Amino acid sequence: MNEAWQRQILAESGNGRISDQQIVDKIRRAVLTQRLPPNTRLPEGALGDIFGVSRSVVRKALTRLDAEHVVSLAPNQVARVRAPNIDETRDTFVARRLVEGEVVALLAGKLTAAQLADLEKMVAGEADAYRRGDEGARIEQSLRIHHLLAELSPNRVLGSILTDLILRTSIVIALYRRDGLASCYLEGDHPRLLAHLRAGEAEAARGAIVDHLNALERLMDLGSRDASIDLMEILGGRRVG
Amino acid sequence: MNEAWQRQILAESGNGRISDQQIVDKIRRAVLTQRLPPNTRLPEGALGDIFGVSRSVVRKALTRLDAEHVVSLAPNQVARVRAPNIDETRDTFVARRLVEGEVVALLAGKLTAAQLADLEKMVAGEADAYRRGDEGARIEQSLRIHHLLAELSPNRVLGSILTDLILRTSIVIALYRRDGLASCYLEGDHPRLLAHLRAGEAEAARGAIVDHLNALERLMDLGSRDASIDLMEILGGRRVG
DNA sequence: TGCAAAAAAAGTGTATACACTTTCTGTCGA
DNA sequence: TCGACAGAAAGTGTATACACTTTTTTTGCA
Numbered sequence: 001m002n003e004a005w006q007r008q009i010l011a012e013s014g015n016g017r018i019s020d021q022q023i024v025d026k027i028r029r030a031v032l033t034q035r036l037p038p039n040t041r042l043p044e045g046a047l048g049d050i051f052g053v054s055r056s057v058v059r060k061a062l063t064r065l066d067a068e069h070v071v072s073l074a075p076n077q078v079a080r081v082r083a084p085n086i087d088e089t090r091d092t093f094v095a096r097r098l099v100e101g102e103v104v105a106l107l108a109g110k111l112t113a114a115q116l117a118d119l120e121k122m123v124a125g126e127a128d129a130y131r132r133g134d135e136g137a138r139i140e141q142s143l144r145i146h147h148l149l150a151e152l153s154p155n156r157v158l159g160s161i162l163t164d165l166i167l168r169t170s171i172v173i174a175l176y177r178r179d180g181l182a183s184c185y186l187e188g189d190h191p192r193l194l195a196h197l198r199a200g201e202a203e204a205a206r207g208a209i210v211d212h213l214n215a216l217e218r219l220m221d222l223g224s225r226d227a228s229i230d231l232m233e234i235l236g237g238r239r240v241g
Numbered sequence: 242m243n244e245a246w247q248r249q250i251l252a253e254s255g256n257g258r259i260s261d262q263q264i265v266d267k268i269r270r271a272v273l274t275q276r277l278p279p280n281t282r283l284p285e286g287a288l289g290d291i292f293g294v295s296r297s298v299v300r301k302a303l304t305r306l307d308a309e310h311v312v313s314l315a316p317n318q319v320a321r322v323r324a325p326n327i328d329e330t331r332d333t334f335v336a337r338r339l340v341e342g343e344v345v346a347l348l349a350g351k352l353t354a355a356q357l358a359d360l361e362k363m364v365a366g367e368a369d370a371y372r373r374g375d376e377g378a379r380i381e382q383s384l385r386i387h388h389l390l391a392e393l394s395p396n397r398v399l400g401s402i403l404t405d406l407i408l409r410t411s412i413v414i415a416l417y418r419r420d421g422l423a424s425c426y427l428e429g430d431h432p433r434l435l436a437h438l439r440a441g442e443a444e445a446a447r448g449a450i451v452d453h454l455n456a457l458e459r460l461m462d463l464g465s466r467d468a469s470i471d472l473m474e475i476l477g478g479r480r481v482g
Numbered sequence: 483t484g485c486a487a488a489a490a491a492a493g494t495g496t497a498t499a500c501a502c503t504t505t506c507t508g509t510c511g512a
Numbered sequence: 513t514c515g516a517c518a519g520a521a522a523g524t525g526t527a528t529a530c531a532c533t534t535t536t537t538t539t540g541c542a
Contacts, residue, residue: 053496055498057496075524317495318533
């Protein structure tokens with residue numbers, strides 16, 4: 001189909017031999033930024049050519065990406081960029097609220113001054129990007145904040161589960177984002193969270209992150225397209241709204 | 242080292258060609274039952290010979306097992322059965338209490354009669370194995386109950402996270418189990434949980450599973466060996482107790 | 483004897499070849 | 513015109529070869 005690919009999209013570094021982990025990173029990032037949209041075919045041979053490695057290396061990278069839920073792999077089928085449906089999206093948000101809520105509750109009052117300063121800086125950077133109107137930078141900065149929280153989690157198991165859930169929600173946000181409301185910035189959410197973390201108010205911190213994630217979820221278009229509508233399209237029906 | 246391996250341990254089926262997923266299952270099960278103890282070396286060539294496949298297939302299986310936290314893979318090093326330390330064990334239990342608690346809360350009052358009957362049968366089987374004194378069968382049955390709960394989770398994302406956490410806690414239980422108390426059966430825990438699920442008492446169900454997991458964790462030997470003791474051994478110190 | 487360097491062995495990393503499967507494409511008949 | 517079928521093309525599955533790295537063993541010297 002669209003084999004008018006991607007030398008650009010997966011911009012090759014040109015220099016020394018690339019590792020499978022670097023391939024994982026590049027594909028993950030391309031999916032996250034929607035330069036590789038859902039269902040895009042990812043044939044091993046083509047990827048190998050692009051990155052200048054053989055299929056062995058590509059296969060390892062794809063197996064990893066499958067485990068991270070970024071691509072889907074089925075026997076004898078070409079790998080594809082994963083396309084989570086609405087139900088899975090909702091489930092992912094539920095899971096993330098549970099886990100991220102617990103992580104920030106554990107974190108409340110336990111952060112060092114340096115760690116708080118790092119977070120502070122990122123929150124400021126996010127607000128700044130918003131004021132500049134640089135939506136891309138704002139999203140990037142916001143993601144970094146959440147990833148840092150996951151990394152700081154005193155419970156490493158919950159931390160790595162959270163890292164995975166942040167990635168998965170980010171992918172579906174990019175996918176289901178209401179176009180008009182793309183830049184609706186949830187002002188004040190992150191500063192509020194930070195204040196509770198600093199004050200050691202565990203339950204308030206949990207509440208803040210849960211509210212934030214609820215608001216994020218509401219920015220998406222989850223109500224209007226559901227399974228029945230897909231079915232209508234397949235059967236040649238007409239969309240109502 | 243111990244290359245007096247395993248044709249027995251990973252009992253080959255003998256018949257038709259084996260798939261990488263089957264290899265994953267066999268190794269996982271061998272780890273779970275401690276026929277492959279922590280840190281056991283798993284060279285690709287040896288595994289390939291045992292299963293009658295080439296290293297390509299084995300590599301894929303090992304990559305998957307790495308993602309499931311069953312083995313650990315490092316560049317240019319032989320794969321090894323993973324050996325979680327005490328801190329990770331504690332963290333895994335915390336995570337599992339959080340996730341399994343939420344899953345059973347979601348499940349309360351939502352199970353069909355058939356699903357409840359299935360659970361009932363397993364709980365009865367567990368009690369029966371206990372009465373017979375068949376510890377292996379009892380553990381097997383108990384594991385099955387928890388895996389079924391994960392599978393029934395209405396939230397599939399939480400369900401698959403739970404599946405992973407059940408596996409990880411099972412491995413560490415096998416690893417850190419106090420030898421004398423191995424067969425201390427937590428009588429009544431599962432029937433109690435089931436009653437709450439049937440009655441639709443979400444918070445009581447959550448409480449029951451959390452209590453159950455706390456009791457499970459207490460069966461282990463987590464206090465007595467910690468990092469400092471390992472260090473002492475390395476430095477030639479003498480154990481205190 | 484002890485220990486360090488060299489050699490051998492064991493093992494992983496990766497490219498490649500070929501068998502097999504799936505998907506696409508174009509042709510022929512109703 | 514349309515569907516079914518054959519053949520070609522695209523793609524995955526797996527074994528194998530060889531380069532490179534790590535670990536173990538041996539050797540030789542103080």
